[in-house]
Amino acid sequence: MNLESLYQEIILDHYKHGRGKGLREPFDAQVQHVNPTCGDEITLRVALHDAVVQDISYAAMGCSISQASTSVMYELLNGKPLGEVWPIHEAFVKMIEGRGKVEPDEDVLGDGIAFAGVASYPARVKCALLGWMAFKDATVQALGKDYT
Amino acid sequence: MSPLDVATLRKDFPILSRTVRNDRDLVYLDSGATSQKPAVVLDAERDFYETRNAAVHRGAHQLAEEATDAFEMARATIAAFVGGHVSEVVFTRNATEALNLVAYAFQNATADAGPDRFVLEPGDEILITEMEHHANLVPWQQVARRTGATLRWFGVTDDGRLDFDPSMITDRTKVVSLTHQSNVLGTINPVAQVAAAAHEVGALVVVDACQSVPHMPVDVHALGADFIAFSGHKMLAPTGVGVLWGRADLLAQMPPMLTGGSMIEQVFMDHSTFAAPPQRFEAGVPNIAQAVALGVACDYLTDVGLQAIHEHEVYLTGLALEGLAGLPGIRIIGPTDLADRGGAVSFVADGIHSHDLGQVLDDSGVAVRVGHHCAWPLHRRFGVAATTRATFYLYNDEQDVAALVEGTKRALEFFA
Numbered sequence A: 001m002n003l004e005s006l007y008q009e010i011i012l013d014h015y016k017h018g019r020g021k022g023l024r025e026p027f028d029a030q031v032q033h034v035n036p037t038c039g040d041e042i043t044l045r046v047a048l049h050d051a052v053v054q055d056i057s058y059a060a061m062g063c064s065i066s067q068a069s070t071s072v073m074y075e076l077l078n079g080k081p082l083g084e085v086w087p088i089h090e091a092f093v094k095m096i097e098g099r100g101k102v103e104p105d106e107d108v109l110g111d112g113i114a115f116a117g118v119a120s121y122p123a124r125v126k127c128a129l130l131g132w133m134a135f136k137d138a139t140v141q142a143l144g145k146d147y148t
Numbered sequence B: 001m002s003p004l005d006v007a008t009l010r011k012d013f014p015i016l017s018r019t020v021r022n023d024r025d026l027v028y029l030d031s032g033a034t035s036q037k038p039a040v041v042l043d044a045e046r047d048f049y050e051t052r053n054a055a056v057h058r059g060a061h062q063l064a065e066e067a068t069d070a071f072e073m074a075r076a077t078i079a080a081f082v083g084g085h086v087s088e089v090v091f092t093r094n095a096t097e098a099l100n101l102v103a104y105a106f107q108n109a110t111a112d113a114g115p116d117r118f119v120l121e122p123g124d125e126i127l128i129t130e131m132e133h134h135a136n137l138v139p140w141q142q143v144a145r146r147t148g149a150t151l152r153w154f155g156v157t158d159d160g161r162l163d164f165d166p167s168m169i170t171d172r173t174k175v176v177s178l179t180h181q182s183n184v185l186g187t188i189n190p191v192a193q194v195a196a197a198a199h200e201v202g203a204l205v206v207v208d209a210c211q212s213v214p215h216m217p218v219d220v221h222a223l224g225a226d227f228i229a230f231s232g233h234k235m236l237a238p239t240g241v242g243v244l245w246g247r248a249d250l251l252a253q254m255p256p257m258l259t260g261g262s263m264i265e266q267v268f269m270d271h272s273t274f275a276a277p278p279q280r281f282e283a284g285v286p287n288i289a290q291a292v293a294l295g296v297a298c299d300y301l302t303d304v305g306l307q308a309i310h311e312h313e314v315y316l317t318g319l320a321l322e323g324l325a326g327l328p329g330i331r332i333i334g335p336t337d338l339a340d341r342g343g344a345v346s347f348v349a350d351g352i353h354s355h356d357l358g359q360v361l362d363d364s365g366v367a368v369r370v371g372h373h374c375a376w377p378l379h380r381r382f383g384v385a386a387t388t389r390a391t392f393y394l395y396n397d398e399q400d401v402a403a404l405v406e407g408t409k410r411a412l413e414f415f416a
Ligand SMILES: Cc1ncc(COP(=O)(O)O)c(C=O)c1O
Pocket: B032, B033, B094, B095, B096, B097, B133, B135, B136, B179, B181, B182, B183, B208, B210, B211, B231, B374
């Protein structure tokens, strides 16, 4: 494992030019997640309509890995029906937590496979998942709201 | 110039000869988190288990006697190391537990209408500082919440010094708890001066000596402290053992935090009486081999010389500050002069998160700490979420500092 395979071009690009950044209206749920070991934080909003992700908007402070993975997540999940969202989400988490032993499927993960190298650095796993966990939390809350 | 023969000392530390990440020599600059251990300390721990292992203060057999002797001799060594009496040294798991032990004394005394010195009431004040490690902050928040006392704190100046305002110490102040040396800024606080002011109003003084006892000569009486806390693992000893030193007359009044075996005097079905200190505060079988090894670590440090270690670290700190100042976009969080300063250098780099900077350093074999180093409010004070921190010890040398500066330069280029 070397630095270049951890910090792939795609990651550095998303870090420098985050997609979908900013907090927008309307939204159905907003969450705030922090990484208590390094103090990184994200505020993330989800807007759902008919089980389709209408918008993911966020304001985050953190390292390149956490910033870029949230940006890639925006591209991968925004606008998709939840039926497509969850398999991508699950595959990403599985790859990141896989200690480098999970072969990522590019058809499912797209640019997300650039983060495969993170799995070899256990200390960075939480960074890569910060935005993804916030999204899951917000979406579950938004769904709960739908049904009440 | 360093007063230490580092090349010779390094041979005592087996781990320093290993390589990391693609065969790089290990450059260990994270002793502020935990120190590496010399072979004599590791041998002492193993030797205890191989030749004298038994529970202390229990049983009449020879092994129990020898184990108890070794444990109590370590206590005496540690007491002498900080200038205290052997009955004033309480073994804990680490500094965090030692600080909690004092905090709980206030909580428990308040709940039980215990000795006055430890009872807190609404209107009473607990005074800490903005540069505290969470271990000397969160326990006091809890005490304040549970007793109704008010938590106040001294601020920190822009150049990372304690903003000591004596007028904050008043008749309402019941306890002042502060760090001797900041684990982030490297600042050495004027503890004796603060303690004198605190004692004038009858307040108790607790000192978090986690980053001072391993690195410089510390004498509890010269400090003017009533309690000091430190961790063995930061001073060449194994994990699992820490120390609370407390003034004998105060320990004698203090209620215990943990209760159970080994800390009692008499036990009946409906009540118990407690042993005298230090046993009163050592419930259960302690980390015996680790305490014995801590005694050996103290001897090792004494042999090398604490003043020499301090001067060595100040020398390396000077080199690091100078080297980092030569790089663009680096901001030091902490004093940039060497007066009253120890070997912790924390910094931020424009446009690079400390996690990323630390990753590049790691790729160069340099182990540093990144994040808030358990001092989140202090980082907030400086408007940063995280810093990169290098900490020095007796086994670090000029090459280590050069590797830090070179690695930081590489990170700046990588993320340019
Ligand atoms: C200043 C200071 N206080 C307290 C602690 C807590 O030490 P421990 O985790 O060993 O209890 C540390 C270590 O991180 C420290 O640097």
